[in-house]
Amino acid sequence: MNTTDPAFESRLKDSAVATEALLVSLLSDQTLPDEVTRPAHLMAAMRHGSLNGGKRLRPFLLRESALLLGGNEQAAMRIGAALECLHCYSLIHDDLPAMDDDDLRRGQPTVHRAFDEATAILAGDSLLTYAFDIIAAPETALPDRAKTELVLALARAAGSGGMVGGQALDLAAEKSAPDEAGITTLQAMKTGALIRFACEAGAIIAGADQEHRQRLRKFGQVIGLAFQLADDLLDITSDAETMGKATGKDAARGKGTLVAMHGTGWAEEKLDALTAEAVDLLAPYGEKAFILQQTARFIASRQN
Ligand code: GRG
DSSP states (O other): OOOOOOHHHHHHHHHHHHHHHHHHHHHHTTSSSSTTOHHHHHHHHHHHHHHSOOOOOHHHHHHHHHTTTTTTTHHHHHHHHHHHHHHHHHHHHHTTTTTTTTSTTTEEEEEHHOOOOHHHHHHHHHHHHHHHHHSTTTTOOOOHHHHHOOOOOOHHHHHHHHHHHHHEEEEEESSSSSOHHHHHHHIIIIHHHHHHHHHHHHHHHOOOOOHHHHHHHHHHHHHHHHHHHHHHHHHHHHHHHTTOOOOHHHHHTTTTTTHHHOOHHHHHHHHHHHHHHHHHHHGGGGGGGHHHHHHHHHHHOOOO
C-alpha cells in the first residue's frame, strides 16, 4: 500500500519544517528566563540529539488530530515539539552502550559518540524534563486544565506503564522469549504509547469530549501497532539487503518480533488490516479525517 499523494507528502514536509524551526527556537539560549543558566555543552548535546532530521511524525499526528477537532494550531505545535523532545530523549538513551550501543542515528554519530556517555545521559534527561516545561510554560496558550491533562497523559505514556516499561520488557525478552501476546503488549508500550498520546493529545487540546478522545486514542493505538510492524518489516528488508555485512547485533534485532514469528506475508496482511481499522475509526468525521487517514496509509507503507 502506498500513499503517493503529493498534497499529503507536502503537508507532512511543511509540518516537519515548522516543527524543526520551533525546536531550534526552543533549544536556543534565549528561550528560558534570564536567570536560568544552561551549560553550553549540554545544550549542544541536546541540539545534536534532536535537530538532526527526524521525520517528526508524532508532532504531525498531534497537530492533525487537534485540527480535526478544532484545536488551536499554535498550541498543538508547542505540544508536538514537547513530544518530539521526549521522543529524542528516548532515542539518545536507546543508543547508549548499556542499551543498543549504536554509533549512528539518522545518519550522524549518536550523542554519546559525538560527546561522551555521561553527557548523552544528561542530554536525554534534560530533553525529557524540558518536554514537561514546554507544556506547562505560559507561552503554551491552553487552559490549565488541558495542560494538567496533557502532563498526566504524557507522563503515563512515557513512564513505567508506557514507553520505558516497554523498553524494560524488551530488554527482559532477550532472556525469556515472549509469546505473541507478550510481544504485542511490549510493542504497544515501547513504541505505541507515544503515538497514541500524539492522537489523544490533539483531542485534549481541542477540549473534545470523552467520545472523541477515546476514538482518537484508539486510532493512535492501532497506528502505533502498524508503525512497529512496518519498522520490523523494514529491519528484515534492510538485513536482507546487507546480508553478509550484518553484525551479530543486527541479526538479533529481527528476533522476537511478530514478523519473525509469522513471516512477512502475514505481516503485510496484518498491516493492511490495521490500516483499514484505523481508517474506519475516523469514518464518522467524513472528509475532515482524510489527512489522518492518509497518515495511517503512510505509516504502513513507509520506507524509512
Ligand atoms: C531508552 C527510555 C528508552 C526508551 C527506548 C522508543 C524506544 C524506547 C527505542 C527506540 C528503538 C527503536 C528504533 C524502535 C523502533 C521504532 C521507533 C521508535 C523508531 C524511531 O522512530 P521514528 O522512525 O524516528 O519516528 P525518527 O528518527 O524519524 O524520529
